[in-house]
Amino acid sequence: MAKAGNWSALPPRCGLAPGHDEMNSTAKQLGLRGRVRVPAREAGQEIVEFAFTLPLLMVMIFAIMWASRAYNTYETMARAAREAARYAAAPTCALCGNAYPSDSQVVGVLNSYMQASSLRPGAISSYQPTYAACNGVSPACTTTSNVTVCRGVPVSNAGTQQCGTAVSFAYPMPLSMNMGADTSAIIHLPVLTIRTQAQMVPEQ
Numbered sequence: 001m002a003k004a005g006n007w008s009a010l011p012p013r014c015g016l017a018p019g020h021d022e023m024n025s026t027a028k029q030l031g032l033r034g035r036v037r038v039p040a041r042e043a044g045q046e047i048v049e050f051a052f053t054l055p056l057l058m059v060m061i062f063a064i065m066w067a068s069r070a071y072n073t074y075e076t077m078a079r080a081a082r083e084a085a086r087y088a089a090a091p092t093c094a095l096c097g098n099a100y101p102s103d104s105q106v107v108g109v110l111n112s113y114m115q116a117s118s119l120r121p122g123a124i125s126s127y128q129p130t131y132a133a134c135n136g137v138s139p140a141c142t143t144t145s146n147v148t149v150c151r152g153v154p155v156s157n158a159g160t161q162q163c164g165t166a167v168s169f170a171y172p173m174p175l176s177m178n179m180g181a182d183t184s185a186i187i188h189l190p191v192l193t194i195r196t197q198a199q200m201v202p203e204q
Helices: 020-030 040-088 103-116
Strands: 140-144 147-157 160-173 192-200
Touching (some): 040 103, 040 147, 040 160, 040 192, 103 140, 147 192
Antiparallel strands (some): 140 147, 147 160, 160 192
16 A cells, blocks of 8 residues: 555556656647747738739739730620621612612611620721722722721632722720720820721622
């Protein structure tokens, strides 16, 4: 029987390995109870690095979104010019002397495609490429609402040259995700002007 006061003679507690109390005491002294302390100097450095990186990241995201918007605008303009040129090259009525649509009607078709993609027809600017003569005759070009319609332009079709119709115009692309708000003038940046044209051979 162990004598009273002799703690070394007592058996170890059930389920605890010898030296467990010493290890637990050491962990408490070091402050390692499932936590990792980050020095204040390193935390401040991370904040400074984030402050420098965030503006660059935002600029990259804005540039990608703006480039996507510009490409979508160009595709819309090309489709609108193509459909307007196709409409201008098709006679309105075979029994009415094969009359072709007027320029105002051609512009109306173009504007409908622009409005379908939330592009403002009122922002269209003039763009008139130079066309060569077709069969010795210079093209006849007229401009209505800044949309140029040229009839009698040389168009290559299946290796042969024919006289067709061309529609051309330009559209400003401001530095803004909202096409109704132009922030280019505020930050003194040039406005990108997108130009397009489409040519069609008259239908027989």
